[in-house]
Amino acid sequence: MTGLFFLNKIKYMAVPKKIINFLEKEKAVYKLTEHRKVYTAFDKSRTLKVPEKTIAKTLVLRSGKDLILAAVGADKNIDLKKIQSVVGNKTAIVSEKLIKNRLKGVKIGAVPPFGGLWKMPVFMDRKLAKEKEILISSGDYNFSFKIKPKVLQKINPGMIIGDFGRKKK
Numbered sequence: 001m002t003g004l005f006f007l008n009k010i011k012y013m014a015v016p017k018k019i020i021n022f023l024e025k026e027k028a029v030y031k032l033t034e035h036r037k038v039y040t041a042f043d044k045s046r047t048l049k050v051p052e053k054t055i056a057k058t059l060v061l062r063s064g065k066d067l068i069l070a071a072v073g074a075d076k077n078i079d080l081k082k083i084q085s086v087v088g089n090k091t092a093i094v095s096e097k098l099i100k101n102r103l104k105g106v107k108i109g110a111v112p113p114f115g116g117l118w119k120m121p122v123f124m125d126r127k128l129a130k131e132k133e134i135l136i137s138s139g140d141y142n143f144s145f146k147i148k149p150k151v152l153q154k155i156n157p158g159m160i161i162g163d164f165g166r167k168k169k
Contacts, residue, residue, distance in 0.1 A: 062094050077168050129153075
């Protein structure tokens with residue numbers, strides 16, 4: 001069963017329709033979780049009273065001319081040098097303007113790690129991938145998806161798992 005069978009359809013209106021359609025097309029098993037409006041993975045962790053390591057924060061990066069998605073736990077920072085060593089190009093976090101133009105309908109800071117939807121490779125930190133279930137952004141500040149990392153791997157063919165996070169200072 002997929003998420004649409006679990007929750008009231010009205011809640012889905014805040015989540016971009018193309019994201020719900022993508023998950024349904026992929027037959028992804030997930031649960032939509034409603035929470036107070038949050039803008040950071042850290043705040044999401046505190047609001048939902050769950051460990052930071054189970055909250056995925058997704059960053060949009062530029063590697064050469066390509067865009068990629070990277071997901072690390074809220075307890076980590078992204079290590080751009082480690083991703084750069086895998087892709088072979090200089091890697092940097094993109095501007096909010098670029099995110100707004102390329103990922104239409106998704107709120108800044110609420111990008112889900114669905115590379116299959118935007119035809120972007122996805123890099124996931126190994127520690128996040130080892131969690132039983134994680135919470136990821138839904139495209140909206142008031143909702144998150146609870147999903148198993150294995151499901152993310154299935155809907156993101158070619159997902160690269162590695163040590164892409166580093167401890168926060």
